[in-house]
Each structure stands twice: as structure tokens, then as C-alpha cells.
Amino acid sequence: MKKHNFSAGPCILPEEVLQRASEAVINFNDDNLSLIEISHRSKPFVDVIEKARALALELLGLENKGYEALFLHGGASTQFLMTAYNLLNKKAAYLNTGTWSSKAIKEASLFGELIEVASSKDKNFNYIPKNFDIPNDVDYFHCTSNNTIYGTQMKSFPETSAPLICDMSSDIFSRQLDFSKFDLIYAGAQKNMGPAGATLVVVKKDILGKVERSIPSMLNYQIHIEKDSMFNTPSVFAVYVSMLTLQWLKDLGGISFIEKVNEKKSTLLYSEIDRNPLFKGVVSKEDRSHMNATFTLENDSLAKKFDTLWQEANINGLHGHRSVGGYRASMYNALPLYSVQALVDVMQELERQA
Amino acid sequence: MKKHNFSAGPCILPEEVLQRASEAVINFNDDNLSLIEISHRSKPFVDVIEKARALALELLGLENKGYEALFLHGGASTQFLMTAYNLLNKKAAYLNTGTWSSKAIKEASLFGELIEVASSKDKNFNYIPKNFDIPNDVDYFHCTSNNTIYGTQMKSFPETSAPLICDMSSDIFSRQLDFSKFDLIYAGAQKNMGPAGATLVVVKKDILGKVERSIPSMLNYQIHIEKDSMFNTPSVFAVYVSMLTLQWLKDLGGISFIEKVNEKKSTLLYSEIDRNPLFKGVVSKEDRSHMNATFTLENDSLAKKFDTLWQEANINGLHGHRSVGGYRASMYNALPLYSVQALVDVMQELERQA
Structure with missing residues (x-):
């Protein structure tokens, strides 16, 4: 009998998604080949990743609003440094609500001056700080929408003129927000989307291209956008399962x-x-x-x-x-x-x- | 009927590996949970990644010789920049034998001076250059053992006092070499190991820690070694299938x-x-x-x-x-x-x- 799975992540996925993923490992698309042994540039897989990218934007209500959805490697931990690599010129503001915020701050600090606008570390991160000020002259403001470890969640997001960046790894696709207020959202797949190994990045294109530093290709959002999220071989299985889960969510009612x-x-x-x-x-x-x-x-x-x-x-x-x-x-x-x-x-x- | 699969990668995997992988997506380890919905820190998965790391070293004959095997994110394309980030102080030597060598050179050039010791670009990479000189004062020498696109393969490797780094993405585990001559070997999983989404790095520990720059955690080999290849959530499914394939190879006779x-x-x-x-x-x-x-x-x-x-x-x-x-x-x-x-x-x- 299937267990009641309260795992914090990797975590429970829909039964029918697991069933289809299991079948695809043997025979995908009725081609008598496994999903994981076909070229990622073959039409059946290109269709999968394009559908996954489109579903992500559709579910978030971000179609035709200047956003791109990418499925990248490396987990949210890579986004901690990649956001700064691509967007941090001089200084950025961070809200510290737990382990993952703290790690994001640590990685970004290699790239510029960071301002911690508020922290709940004084009480072992058991609350979300409110009424903090975000300076006007920062390159962006970064926050973590849901803190998997401590069990807190931001119920509202600050109004700021700076680009709003949010790590939504553990609550993306779980609640309605005005996602168009965010300029960059990232999320490891392994909570509400799929298996570990893929990371969704939804980025508003007009915030890119404004830093001076040279960015290695694999860390450069613009290159991933130009290459339709296929600059290198994507994490095929994780992208496929994410597509199935997003389709499952859409079919349920979004x-x-x-x-x-x-x-x-x-x-x-x-x-x-x-x-x-x-x-x-x-x-x-x-x-x-x-x-x-x-x-x-x-x-x-x-x-x-x-x-x-x-x-x-x-x-x-x-x-x-x-x-x-x-x-x-x-x-x-x-x-x-x-x-x-x-x-x-x-x-x-x-x-x-x- | 199963196809004769000559795909260049992702590519054919052993039938019994696909069968077990498919089953694990439904019920792993007889725990009535899917492999992809359990914690990566649970004992069943920690056993998997430890076994995969041990098998990689064992098959290469590199046990107890100062090497660590890591399963990282991001494909060989991430290794192009990560090798330079961790090892390039002033200058490094590269052999250019095709598309992947050229990309490695491009990414590393952000981090120091690069010397292209030889290139076969003059004949559309249809041969491997021989009799080139590697300067004595370089931080490392980098080459690509097998060129998937052009169909060439290095049959011997130069003797050099510099650390020897090799991209073996498309021929690792396919032929016997004295792997102890190499200081760092990397390989995307999706040829002879498993599905896309994991990258094997085998690194001799004593070559690390010699550059001055600050290295973001996800790009730092030393941090991945300290964390037993679990600094962040690994690409669970890809690591599992790689473990099964390495075990299959060992059982065949290595x-x-x-x-x-x-x-x-x-x-x-x-x-x-x-x-x-x-x-x-x-x-x-x-x-x-x-x-x-x-x-x-x-x-x-x-x-x-x-x-x-x-x-x-x-x-x-x-x-x-x-x-x-x-x-x-x-x-x-x-x-x-x-x-x-x-x-x-x-x-x-x-x-x-x-």
C-alpha cells in the first residue's frame, strides 16, 4: 500500500505522473525507445520541453508578458549565484528568512554589496519580518517565498521599484499570486513540479543585459533564452516529469x-x-x-x-x-x-x- | 521490437538497467515509495550515491589513490568553466580537437591566458594533432579524449608535468587507460553511464586549493568533496541509473x-x-x-x-x-x-x- 508521503523534498508526485514516467523509461512516445536514450534534439523531446515551458508560463499567468521560462541544471543553489552573476552590478537587497535565504546571501556576496533589509534569525526564523525598507538604489530585491525548513511563508510581497527576485522552490504553483509583480522566479523542481535535477527559472527579459562582467555561458540567462533552454543537454527525465505534473495541475483546474x-x-x-x-x-x-x-x-x-x-x-x-x-x-x-x-x-x- | 539505437547521446542503455529504473519510479527499494519522491538524505538514496561513487573509482582503478568521484549537476558544459574556476591561476594549455574542446577553451578564457597547443580545425577536425609541445609553466593541460561529433579519439595522451585534465564524456568506461595519469576527468552521464542530468567528476584532491579567487559554492570542487557529493539535492534519478549501469559493467567484467x-x-x-x-x-x-x-x-x-x-x-x-x-x-x-x-x-x- 502506498505511503502517506509527507517528505519535505524530493516529495510526493501525482500517482498518474509516476505511472507515465515509469512507462516512458521503457517505451516513450510509442517509438520503442526509452525516453532517456533518445536525442534531446529529437522532435519528441523538443515537444516535451516546449510544452513544459509553455505550461509554466500559462499556469503562472505570464504568457505574452515578456517572460521566458527555462529549465536549467543545478538546483536553486545554482540560482543563488546565477541571479547575482547576471543582475548584481553594485548592491542588492535581501530579506533573510531562513537557511535558503542565508545561503543565497552568502553566494551573492561574492558579486557586490549586499544589504540585509531584515532577518528573523533572532528567533530561529520562526516568523517573517515585516515593515522593512528597501533602498531605492539597489539592483534588485531578493526573498524566499516559503521556508521549507522552518515552516514560514510570505503572505504578501513588498512594493519596490527594484526588480523583485523570488526563490519559490517550495511553494511555486501552490497558490495564486500576481506573478507579474516578480521579475525573476526560480524553483528547484523537486517539490511541486517533478524529480530533482531540473530548475525552473521564469525571467522577465528586460531586466537582463545590464551588468558589465563577463558571464560564463552556462550561467548566462540570455544564452539559455537564445538557445530555447537547450544550450546543453537538459535533464531530460526531470523535464519530462515536470511537464507531466504541470499538465496534471492544468487538467485539475490550475x-x-x-x-x-x-x-x-x-x-x-x-x-x-x-x-x-x-x-x-x-x-x-x-x-x-x-x-x-x-x-x-x-x-x-x-x-x-x-x-x-x-x-x-x-x-x-x-x-x-x-x-x-x-x-x-x-x-x-x-x-x-x-x-x-x-x-x-x-x-x-x-x-x-x- | 526494440530499435538498434545508434543515437550519439543521450543514447542506448542496458535493457536490464532500463527495466530496473522503470520499476524504481513506481516502487524503490520495496518501500512503496517512488525513487523520485523520497528524501535524498534518506539511507536508501545515500547508499545509491555512495555506491555509484565507489563503483566509478573501482572501475577506473583509482581507489585509494587520492581521488574523489562526484556526481554533479550541469553537464560537461559546466565543467568547461568549473575546471578553470578552480584550477586556472595564470595560464593553461588546451588541445583543440573539435566542438567541445573549442567550447571548453571559450569558457576557460574568462579566467586566464589560454595556450592552444595544437588544433585540427584546418581539416574540420578530422584528425588528432600529434607532436605538440606543452609549456612547463601552465596550470594544467586540457584535452577531449573522444570527439563525438567528428568521430576522432585520442589513442595516447601526452606526458606532461602539468596536471592533466580530460573531458571523457563520450568514451569513459569504454577502454582501458592508465587513469592515474589524469588529475581530473569529467564526463556527462548521458553516453556510457546513464540519463542526462548528472556529470561524473573524478578529481585528484591534491590539485585543488591553489587558486586565489573566491569560488561560488556550487562551482567549488572542494565543497562538493566535503559534502560527499550532496552539497545540494543531486539529480537523484540520473545518479541511480548511473549506479545501475556501472554495476552492470562491473558484473560483465569491467x-x-x-x-x-x-x-x-x-x-x-x-x-x-x-x-x-x-x-x-x-x-x-x-x-x-x-x-x-x-x-x-x-x-x-x-x-x-x-x-x-x-x-x-x-x-x-x-x-x-x-x-x-x-x-x-x-x-x-x-x-x-x-x-x-x-x-x-x-x-x-x-x-x-x-
């Missing part, structure tokens, strides 16, 4: 549909965390993530019993990140509501047995 | 075994190219690649008939690269001898019909 499902799931779990006297949430209520719910036991001596109960209930991936401890339930797009119910049932069973 | 098979295949094909009056080889005989055989028709008017014949014979991927024209038969490790025989049969059938 982001506005999945947002409602995600709200139901997170409301169900957070309500139980707040109701059940054995548990408490880790982060400020107004900043709680709909993707990653972090919580702890009020009494650590119940940990062994709780761990046994959820593992017996066929639940996977509930341990918190080592920098937070406790528990983390990741509820990405493909996680069904009944999996959250299964977890809530276990929390109530613990209450009965305690 | 490089010394497959080298004999590869020699049989290429001898069969080149003998027919030389015997059959309708065909001629593109490159100097002594430099012919055992992986990629390039050839043309003596009389272009037979092209349509030949194309029909090989396509009817269930052969895939025989068209030459646009920069060479004609035909290219790529005979990577997983291509069976009977596929080469099928191609030779078609060439002889054309001779009968012509």
Missing part, C-alpha cells in the same frame, strides 16, 4: 483550484495542532506555511509513542529538520487530503492513549 | 571486458566502411573513434535509398551531426554487436541494390 485544496489540507492540520493539547506549532500563526507545517510535542516523553503510531499508520517523512527538531508535515500539491486526515487521526489517537 | 566488445563492434563497422565501395570514412584511420564512426556515401544520390533501408531495418539515430554531414554510428557500451551487424547488413544490401 493554481486557483489547487490553492483551495491546499488550504483545506493545511487548515485541517493546523486546527488539530491548535486544538490538541499535546502539540504546539513552531512558527507565528500569521506566517504559517501552507506547504510545510512545523510542530512539536508539548511533552517530549511522548515522542517514541507518537513515532510508533504514525509509522504504523503508513506515514513517511514526518521528522523535523535537524535545525528545528520536532515534526514537519509537508503538504505539497500532490498530497491528498486523506493523507492529512490520516495524520490528524494519529494525533488524536495519541491524545486518547496519552 | 572495462577490460567491454573494451574487447567495443573493439569487435568498431572493427566490424570500419571494415565494412573500408571494404564497401559505396562508403568512405570521414577521419584519419589511426584516429578513428571506437565510440562514434563517421562516414559518408561516395555518391550522394544513394542517400534516399540508404536512409529508407536502415530505417526499415529498425535502426535509429544514424544521421551525422550538421557540422559533418553524412552518417554517424555511435556504438556505446550498451549497444550489442548484433546491432552493428544489422547496420553492416544494410550497407551490403545497398551495395547489392545499387
Whole structure:
């Protein structure tokens, strides 16, 4: 029986996507060849990557608005340096909301002056800073929309005249936003899109070409745009599975549909965390993530019993990140509501047995 | 019926590897979870990447010799700049034997002075330059062991006091060499290893740490070594399939075994190219690649008939690269001898019909 998969990433993907991906590894497109042994320049694969790029823009509502969608290598960690390589002339502003923001700041600092406009490090990143100022003269402002490790999520984004860059690795395609407010969005595929190995970059073309430094080809957004995201061999399998997942989301009704499902799931779990006297949430209520719910036991001596109960209930991936401890339930797009119910049932069973 | 797959890359992989990869996409390790939806830090996947790294060193005979094997993102194209970023202080020497060497030179030139010790560009890269001098004072010497596009292969490597760096993307694990002569070997996975999306780097640790510049983390070999090739989420599926393919090769008898098979295949094909009056080889005989055989028709008017014949014979991927024209038969490790025989049969059938 399939597990209830609360893994923080790589994470659950839709069953029908996994089925089709498995079949494509043997016989893709009825050509009696595997997806992974055909030329990436063959028409069947070019169709896949073009469809994936088009679906990404369509789902975000960014068609015909001057944006390009690219599927690149290297994960969000490569975007930490690539954004700065391409866009940082003198100084840039960063909001520090956790591990990934901190890493983005570290990598970008090799390329110019960085201004940390605010940080929630003082409270182990358990809230999102508000009411910070972004200087007018920065090359861009960078933030992380959802903090997978700590379980916080930005509910609104600052108004700024500077280009707005956002790492949406762990909540892209999960909620409706006015994505046209962003100038560059990036996201590792391995949460709401597909397997590890591909990274989606959605970039407004008119912000590019404004730095003086020479940029190596593989790190240059303009070259990837000119080459239709095929400057070198893409991560074929990861792009294919991403395309299938984006199509699955579109068929369901797109982001506005999945947002409602995600709200139901997170409301169900957070309500139980707040109701059940054995548990408490880790982060400020107004900043709680709909993707990653972090919580702890009020009494650590119940940990062994709780761990046994959820593992017996066929639940996977509930341990918190080592920098937070406790528990983390990741509820990405493909996680069904009944999996959250299964977890809530276990929390109530613990209450009965305690 | 499965096609005879002569694709230049991504390319043919062993049938049993594809079968296991397909199954793992549904249920990996009998855990009722897909390989692509589990944490990359879970024991089952850590075991996979550690095994892949160990097998790479074992097959190359580089265990306990100061080398590390890494599975990184970004393809060989990222290695073009990463080698220079990590190793180029003042100047480096490059041998230019084709498209990929030229690209490596272009990317590295951002980081220091480059000396092109020799080039075969004068004859559209149809031979490997010999008898060139490598200056004593360079930081390293870089070459490409096999030129996928042109069909040439280096049969010997220069003796030099400088660190020897080699792009072995299209012939790694295909022939026995004294790999301990090399200080850094890199190879995109998508020829003799696995799907596109992972890149093997085998590096002798003592050549690192000698440049002054600051290196972004994702481009820094030392950081990837310190993090056991898990600085960020690896390309999980591509690493898994690479591990299976390396295990398949080991079980067959390793490089010394497959080298004999590869020699049989290429001898069969080149003998027919030389015997059959309708065909001629593109490159100097002594430099012919055992992986990629390039050839043309003596009389272009037979092209349509030949194309029909090989396509009817269930052969895939025989068209030459646009920069060479004609035909290219790529005979990577997983291509069976009977596929080469099928191609030779078609060439002889054309001779009968012509």
C-alpha cells in the first residue's frame, strides 16, 4: 500500500505522473525507445520541453508578458549565484528568512554589496519580518517565498521599484499570486513540479543585459533564452516529469483550484495542532506555511509513542529538520487530503492513549 | 521490437538497467515509495550515491589513490568553466580537437591566458594533432579524449608535468587507460553511464586549493568533496541509473571486458566502411573513434535509398551531426554487436541494390 508521503523534498508526485514516467523509461512516445536514450534534439523531446515551458508560463499567468521560462541544471543553489552573476552590478537587497535565504546571501556576496533589509534569525526564523525598507538604489530585491525548513511563508510581497527576485522552490504553483509583480522566479523542481535535477527559472527579459562582467555561458540567462533552454543537454527525465505534473495541475483546474485544496489540507492540520493539547506549532500563526507545517510535542516523553503510531499508520517523512527538531508535515500539491486526515487521526489517537 | 539505437547521446542503455529504473519510479527499494519522491538524505538514496561513487573509482582503478568521484549537476558544459574556476591561476594549455574542446577553451578564457597547443580545425577536425609541445609553466593541460561529433579519439595522451585534465564524456568506461595519469576527468552521464542530468567528476584532491579567487559554492570542487557529493539535492534519478549501469559493467567484467566488445563492434563497422565501395570514412584511420564512426556515401544520390533501408531495418539515430554531414554510428557500451551487424547488413544490401 502506498505511503502517506509527507517528505519535505524530493516529495510526493501525482500517482498518474509516476505511472507515465515509469512507462516512458521503457517505451516513450510509442517509438520503442526509452525516453532517456533518445536525442534531446529529437522532435519528441523538443515537444516535451516546449510544452513544459509553455505550461509554466500559462499556469503562472505570464504568457505574452515578456517572460521566458527555462529549465536549467543545478538546483536553486545554482540560482543563488546565477541571479547575482547576471543582475548584481553594485548592491542588492535581501530579506533573510531562513537557511535558503542565508545561503543565497552568502553566494551573492561574492558579486557586490549586499544589504540585509531584515532577518528573523533572532528567533530561529520562526516568523517573517515585516515593515522593512528597501533602498531605492539597489539592483534588485531578493526573498524566499516559503521556508521549507522552518515552516514560514510570505503572505504578501513588498512594493519596490527594484526588480523583485523570488526563490519559490517550495511553494511555486501552490497558490495564486500576481506573478507579474516578480521579475525573476526560480524553483528547484523537486517539490511541486517533478524529480530533482531540473530548475525552473521564469525571467522577465528586460531586466537582463545590464551588468558589465563577463558571464560564463552556462550561467548566462540570455544564452539559455537564445538557445530555447537547450544550450546543453537538459535533464531530460526531470523535464519530462515536470511537464507531466504541470499538465496534471492544468487538467485539475490550475493554481486557483489547487490553492483551495491546499488550504483545506493545511487548515485541517493546523486546527488539530491548535486544538490538541499535546502539540504546539513552531512558527507565528500569521506566517504559517501552507506547504510545510512545523510542530512539536508539548511533552517530549511522548515522542517514541507518537513515532510508533504514525509509522504504523503508513506515514513517511514526518521528522523535523535537524535545525528545528520536532515534526514537519509537508503538504505539497500532490498530497491528498486523506493523507492529512490520516495524520490528524494519529494525533488524536495519541491524545486518547496519552 | 526494440530499435538498434545508434543515437550519439543521450543514447542506448542496458535493457536490464532500463527495466530496473522503470520499476524504481513506481516502487524503490520495496518501500512503496517512488525513487523520485523520497528524501535524498534518506539511507536508501545515500547508499545509491555512495555506491555509484565507489563503483566509478573501482572501475577506473583509482581507489585509494587520492581521488574523489562526484556526481554533479550541469553537464560537461559546466565543467568547461568549473575546471578553470578552480584550477586556472595564470595560464593553461588546451588541445583543440573539435566542438567541445573549442567550447571548453571559450569558457576557460574568462579566467586566464589560454595556450592552444595544437588544433585540427584546418581539416574540420578530422584528425588528432600529434607532436605538440606543452609549456612547463601552465596550470594544467586540457584535452577531449573522444570527439563525438567528428568521430576522432585520442589513442595516447601526452606526458606532461602539468596536471592533466580530460573531458571523457563520450568514451569513459569504454577502454582501458592508465587513469592515474589524469588529475581530473569529467564526463556527462548521458553516453556510457546513464540519463542526462548528472556529470561524473573524478578529481585528484591534491590539485585543488591553489587558486586565489573566491569560488561560488556550487562551482567549488572542494565543497562538493566535503559534502560527499550532496552539497545540494543531486539529480537523484540520473545518479541511480548511473549506479545501475556501472554495476552492470562491473558484473560483465569491467572495462577490460567491454573494451574487447567495443573493439569487435568498431572493427566490424570500419571494415565494412573500408571494404564497401559505396562508403568512405570521414577521419584519419589511426584516429578513428571506437565510440562514434563517421562516414559518408561516395555518391550522394544513394542517400534516399540508404536512409529508407536502415530505417526499415529498425535502426535509429544514424544521421551525422550538421557540422559533418553524412552518417554517424555511435556504438556505446550498451549497444550489442548484433546491432552493428544489422547496420553492416544494410550497407551490403545497398551495395547489392545499387
